[in-house]
Amino acid sequence: MDEDNICSCKKKMYGYTDGTHTVYICYKCGRYSGQAGGDALFVELIMNDPLILMHLIAEKLLKPIK
Numbered sequence: 001m002d003e004d005n006i007c008s009c010k011k012k013m014y015g016y017t018d019g020t021h022t023v024y025i026c027y028k029c030g031r032y033s034g035q036a037g038g039d040a041l042f043v044e045l046i047m048n049d050p051l052i053l054m055h056l057i058a059e060k061l062l063k064p065i066k
């Protein structure tokens, strides 16, 4: 559980979660990583189509981690 998620470009990565899945995004370089709580399908889904991620955030299904 490290709160400081720093991207390889040294910028902060912003975390989002829906309670089960957690995703960290770097808005600087577009890199992201997911922790799917054992749900490999979720990770595969967003790896194949990162736009799904943006959609989930826009729809507030994924909420920013405070």
Ligand SMILES: [Zn+2]
Binding pocket: 007, 008, 009, 010, 011, 026, 027, 028, 029, 030, 031
């Ligand atoms: Zn980055």
